[in-house]
Amino acid sequence: AQSVTQPDIHITVSEGASLELRCNYSYGATPYLFWYVQSPGQGLQLLLKYFSGDTLVQGIKGFEAEFKRSQSSFNLRKPSVHWSDAAEYFCVLTTDSWGKLQFGAGTQVVVTP
């Protein structure tokens, strides 16, 4: 069975500093991977997705993620965070084009001045 793990429940970062959120998955083949962001009191918004091809994926709001098959990881990065990046971030996996999605438990990001 497939699974997705976000090891960090909570991360605090200073405004302007870099950010990296970790995501590890378990699946025998290459899954479809996504990062979603949930701002306080809001629904979820897609940041980026990986299906195949180039392992470095660019997303919205200046985010990027790198797929590493050898490490079963799909970490999210941003070079310089803004106060508006304070939110909860979810790594999401699916193994087929239609059907079940699995969410990680989420990483809460706090941005300090």
Added chain:
Amino acid sequence: EAQVTQNPRYLITVTGKKLTVTCSQNMNHEYMSWYRQDPGLGLRQIYYSMNVEVTDKGDVPEGYKVSRKEKRNFPLILESPSPNQTSLYFCASSREGLASYEQYFGPGTRLTVT
């Protein structure tokens, strides 16, 4: 405006009293899904639908029912709610499945069962 709407946004009910949470999308999307969000667990998929009259179970379907009689609507039904169904519920839709198109999420419904 393209959107997914959910009603009600907030609901407090008692154990055993049947309720329905409605979900509607105006984007002509084929795929719709329901999730519940609980602290420390992320979102867990309850049911999903690939098209009208086609539904399937997600990871936590027990205690829930769904129907997809029209493309735009995907109601979530709790026949006999229990306190462990107290949660934040999200409906989402996608144009054609998940691989190529992002999911659009509704604003959420906060349900409390006493």
